[in-house]
Amino acid sequence: MEYLLEIKNLKTHFNTKEGIVKAVNGISYGLKKGETVSIVGESGSGKSVSVLSIMRLLPPYAKINGEIIFKGENLLTYDDKKMRKIRGNNISMIFQDPMSSLNPTIKIGQQIMEPLLWHHKVSKNEARHKTIQILTEVGIPSAKERFHQYPFEFSGGMRQRVMIAMALISEPDLLIADEPTTSLDVTVQAQILQLIRKIQEKRGTSVILITHNLAVATMVSDYIIVMYGGRIVEKATTEEFLKKPLHPYTLGLLNSIPILKSKKSLNTIPGQPPNLRELEEVGCPFAKRCGKKMSRCEEENPPRIELSDTHIVYCWLYE
Amino acid sequence: MAEIILQVENVKKYFKVGKKDLKAVDGVSFNLEKHRSLGIVGESGSGKSTLARLILGLIPPTEGDVKLLGKSVFKVTKSENYHLRRQVQMVFQNPYLSLFPHMTIGKNIEEPLRLHNIGTKQTRKSIVLNLMEQVGIPHYYYNSFPHELSGGQQQRVAIARALALEPQLIIFDEPVSSLDVSIQAQILNLLLELKKEKNLSYIFIAHDLAVVEYVSDLIAVMYLGVLVEFAQTEDLLNEPLHPYTQTLLKSVPVIGGEILNITISGEIPSPLNPPSGCPFHPRCSYKKEICTKEKPILKEIKEGHSIACHLY
Ligand SMILES: Nc1ncnc2c1ncn2[C@@H]1O[C@H](COP(=O)(O)OP(=O)(O)OP(=O)(O)O)[C@@H](O)[C@H]1O
Ligand SMILES: Nc1ncnc2c1ncn2[C@@H]1O[C@H](COP(=O)(O)OP(=O)(O)OP(=O)(O)O)[C@@H](O)[C@H]1O
Ligand SMILES: [Mg+2]
Ligand SMILES: [Mg+2]
Numbered sequence: 001m002e003y004l005l006e007i008k009n010l011k012t013h014f015n016t017k018e019g020i021v022k023a024v025n026g027i028s029y030g031l032k033k034g035e036t037v038s039i040v041g042e043s044g045s046g047k048s049v050s051v052l053s054i055m056r057l058l059p060p061y062a063k064i065n066g067e068i069i070f071k072g073e074n075l076l077t078y079d080d081k082k083m084r085k086i087r088g089n090n091i092s093m094i095f096q097d098p099m100s101s102l103n104p105t106i107k108i109g110q111q112i113m114e115p116l117l118w119h120h121k122v123s124k125n126e127a128r129h130k131t132i133q134i135l136t137e138v139g140i141p142s143a144k145e146r147f148h149q150y151p152f153e154f155s156g157g158m159r160q161r162v163m164i165a166m167a168l169i170s171e172p173d174l175l176i177a178d179e180p181t182t183s184l185d186v187t188v189q190a191q192i193l194q195l196i197r198k199i200q201e202k203r204g205t206s207v208i209l210i211t212h213n214l215a216v217a218t219m220v221s222d223y224i225i226v227m228y229g230g231r232i233v234e235k236a237t238t239e240e241f242l243k244k245p246l247h248p249y250t251l252g253l254l255n256s257i258p259i260l261k262s263k264k265s266l267n268t269i270p271g272q273p274p275n276l277r278e279l280e281e282v283g284c285p286f287a288k289r290c291g292k293k294m295s296r297c298e299e300e301n302p303p304r305i306e307l308s309d310t311h312i313v314y315c316w317l318y319e
Numbered sequence: 320m321a322e323i324i325l326q327v328e329n330v331k332k333y334f335k336v337g338k339k340d341l342k343a344v345d346g347v348s349f350n351l352e353k354h355r356s357l358g359i360v361g362e363s364g365s366g367k368s369t370l371a372r373l374i375l376g377l378i379p380p381t382e383g384d385v386k387l388l389g390k391s392v393f394k395v396t397k398s399e400n401y402h403l404r405r406q407v408q409m410v411f412q413n414p415y416l417s418l419f420p421h422m423t424i425g426k427n428i429e430e431p432l433r434l435h436n437i438g439t440k441q442t443r444k445s446i447v448l449n450l451m452e453q454v455g456i457p458h459y460y461y462n463s464f465p466h467e468l469s470g471g472q473q474q475r476v477a478i479a480r481a482l483a484l485e486p487q488l489i490i491f492d493e494p495v496s497s498l499d500v501s502i503q504a505q506i507l508n509l510l511l512e513l514k515k516e517k518n519l520s521y522i523f524i525a526h527d528l529a530v531v532e533y534v535s536d537l538i539a540v541m542y543l544g545v546l547v548e549f550a551q552t553e554d555l556l557n558e559p560l561h562p563y564t565q566t567l568l569k570s571v572p573v574i575g576g577e578i579l580n581i582t583i584s585g586e587i588p589s590p591l592n593p594p595s596g597c598p599f600h601p602r603c604s605y606k607k608e609i610c611t612k613e614k615p616i617l618k619e620i621k622e623g624h625s626i627a628c629h630l631y
Contacts, residue, residue: 018467155368212497215572219578256501260556272472
């Protein structure tokens with residue numbers, strides 16, 4: 001089957017006064033219709049920037065290179081006007097920070113209806129009806145009354161559900177969800193994940209999920225991508241990821257997870273995350289913190305090791 | 320008996336929404352002893368952050384009282400308030416929003432000291448460097464700006480700032496939700512250390528039960544503005560009594576697990592239109608006639624284990 005989305009050698013750098021921030025440094029992956037991929041990894045490893053590059057929602061001083069092929073066309077060749085047609089229509093995004101992505105001065109209902117009115121040209125009445133329905137579906141009680149409220153009158157978790165409603169209302173081909181359930185209690189989290197899956201089954205929506213919760217990642221996705229220092233360090237099907245995680249950073253992450261009633265103390269990964277301004281062009285970004293570092297790790301780029309068609313790790317250990 | 324640092328006495332907070340009252344916190348009571356840590360879990364919108372703001376005296380209650388070291392946080396004189404402010408601090412979910420973006424890391428941590436006229440410029444600097452060490456931020460970040468630090472480092476700075484005035488109590492409102500698990504582990508270990516070394520008491524609000532378990536001696540479960548269960552961490556996890564707590568525990572995501580078809584049926588209730596009787600009854604599979612009529616009150620049914628449920 002063809003890819004709905006194919007990212008080829010994506011690099012996103014920010015030209016700031018203090019130097020170039022190399023946020024994303026050559027990542028590639030593909031996503032077919034109906035598939036879900038989860039991206040996990042270090043805070044600051046470029047997860048959000050990589051998807052904001054797809055959406056082209058970055059400031060002008062961001063330089064995006066590579067190819068982003070969506071339905072056969074390279075989105076990087078699109079101008080702003082064409083991108084606006086894609087956003088919120090073919091591709092929707094649920095943002096990490098619900099407060100700053102909701103307009104504080106516009107009523108919730110109005111904000112959710114906006115993409116519908118803007119792209120689909122349904123009647124206002126239909127839009128309102130659909131909005132109340134989707135608000136109820138994402139678990140906002142008293143949706144009819146809440147429709148007329150402002151963002152500050154919602155709790156953090158409820159604002160997040162509003163964001164989810166907003167992203168789903170236009171029934172996109174691709175849903176990008178950046179930490180969509182972090183601020184929700186686990187029962188609602190499970191409901192939202194079910195909801196996303198239901199919509200996915202009904203409409204064949206593909207999903208990119210960014211999450212810090214590895215358990216959630218393994219529960220919902222077909223593939224898992226682990227990022228560190230702007231690069232992909234490991235990519236596998238969820239099954240392969242569960243059976244045979246390989247990269248030392250992946251293993252470090254797995255060891256840092258608290259497990260209910262296990263009474264184990266948590267291991268941390270020693271050292272600090274890399275400074276993206278001082279990131280070397282060559283060498284493994286994780287080398288400085290890696291317990292298994294060899295001399296070549298800092299001198300040469302790690303090789304791309306294919307353990308299967310779908311399991312790829314970038315690490316000298318598995319050469 | 321251990322000294323009690325915090326007394327929450329039937330505190331309520333109603334917000335006006337249109338003509339209706341939104342009962343964000345609807346009668347919460349508990350005591351916290353010194354040097355203990357309390358985790359608060361509960362669904363989003365159940366009033367956890369509002370309760371935190373009440374405890375800090377940031378918003379006036381509709382009813383009830385909160386006493387910190389025996390003194391009401393709402394009925395204090397200006398000078399007492401000044402003193403009280405030093406005793407309790409808060410750390411928020413988003414470290415970037417809680418730090419001043421145009422101030423260096425050093426100045427950010429120093430700010431509360433300056434506001435309280437503590438020390439001289441020189442001594443304050445050494446206090447700040449000391450705090451940075453405690454939370455594991457290298458000294459060379461002293462002159463950096465918040466945006467140059469990772470989320471986890473920023474959160475450490477926020478914690479250093481909260482520690483600056485040597486408070487007795489810190490409230491953490493989802494402090495690790497946005498951090499990756501390895502940084503989360505660092506912060507959680509840091510909290511355990513601070514608790515041991517500084518005899519700190521804290522309240523830790525979070526959604527991840529495993530995280531809450533790791534750092535809390537006690538756990539309180541909130542639902543629609545009230546406490547539905549309150550117990551020692553071990554008791555609560557090994558023997559959850561309230562049906563909502565049981566559902567919470569069943570819904571915890573596990574590596575390689577399946578998304579549960581959450582058994583919670585019925586609509587999630589709204590604090591604007593709270594159900595009659597027990598707030599959980601529309602979603603409860605054990606509901607009886609009485610549950611739709613009478614609101615259960617929080618009762619201690621075993622030593623140190625209280626629940627609000629008609630089943631017991
Ligand atoms: N507009 C910007 N200007 C300069 N640097 C930026 C900008 N946006 C992001 N960055 C930097 O790019 C890097 C990657 O950030 P990104 O937000 O993608 O991380 P992330 O993996 O999503 O982290 P988290 O898990 O904390 O959300 C970070 O070092 C960040 O500071
Ligand atoms: N200033 C306000 N005006 C009106 N309603 C408010 C205000 N602040 C909070 N609320 C409402 O009070 C209720 C409790 O909100 P609160 O933020 O305390 O919940 P929470 O338990 O912290 O939720 P979350 O887990 O999502 O952070 C929610 O229904 C919210 O919409
Ligand atoms: Mg991010
Ligand atoms: Mg909150």
